[in-house]
Amino acid sequence: MVDPPVNSEGTRLTARGAATRERIVLAAAELMAAKGVAATTLDEVRIASGTSKSQLYHHFSAKDALVREVVTYQAQVVLERQYQLLRGVSSFAGLRRWRDAVLQRNVLRSGAHGCEIGTLAAELSDTDEAARQALAGHFATWEQLLADGFRRMRDNGTLRADADPATLSVAVLAAVQGGYLLAQAAHDAEPMRVALDMALTHVETFATPTTGL
Template sequence: MTTADSPNGRRLTARGAKTRLRIVAAAANLMYIQGVGTTTLDDVIAASGVSKSQLYHHFAGKDALVRAVVDHIGEQVIERERDALAHVSTIPGLRRWRDALVQNNAVRHGAYGCALGSLASGVSDHDDVARRALSQLFNEWQGLLAGVLRRLQDRGALPPEAPIDQLATGLVGALQGGYMLAQTARDVTPMATSIDMALTYIESLSAR
């Protein structure tokens, strides 16, 4: 296992890095399910099986842990989306991407919403460092979708004047809004509808 940097700037041993990852993974799961605000450090200690001294060895406090969770979840989400969107260059491909997200969310009947969106709701008004990190992650996600739309444009499926960046922003907005509606309804139908409306509009541009 590779080493990682500790909060004090020293390199962690492989064992230390493993402990740190266990803490972050446990915190990420708790914060996703029960929210950032209601997750305490004692909850994380119990879930990760570490001691209080071990947790504070790696994190100065909850803010530092939350920022590590943002990085951890962000890496997972962006890697997943990069893999899912890397070779998409058609509207049917985008619809298959939509189907996979909806089906995955349907397993929980829409509960908990998007992992990044849930974090954004919990930290954006309280931690500017975490907010900026989340903003960058959403920009990366939007950039991946913009890449898909540019490939559509290159293939002639979208007109040259199509506003690619704005369309990608709208698609991310429809997705995140859909996650929230599904979360409150405990039903993924509103999520599917929200993304479908965005994709239908994108597809309509080619007909023009």
């Protein structure tokens, strides 16, 4: 059984309170994605979420608590999407389908906006230690999703026995994040395409001789 959500003081929330809290987090996530964390004020979140000052401070007594909740929310969205794309990957064809889905989403946004958690990491990692640790954990989860796919490919003979799933997952995720950043700066998905293709070409160097690419 899932425990009821709680506010920043640890008080369990009613269904109505949980809905208000969710509305605040969603509004904050949207504003912080558009303006950045530092430039987003609690008054702006209050207005965007349609809540009173007392409601806002009942759920989040300080901005830091709201920021951490936004980190959790954005990570859940990103990681669920990645889980759905990566959970069945066990071949190069599956890996390319993942690549196509990641790239297509970037194409539809003309390269803009970047990665939801990558953007937060860039802004918070040197100023908010708690947020940095949380984000590092979320990236580790993403790496694990990739590594699980590479491990399946190694186990079924698609990749050679000397392929290291953990190392390959770091390389591919670094390409994803670098691709997001360059595409965001260019407002063009082409840097993402190049980065992903180079990363998958590297993975292909570990293909077994019998693997059809």
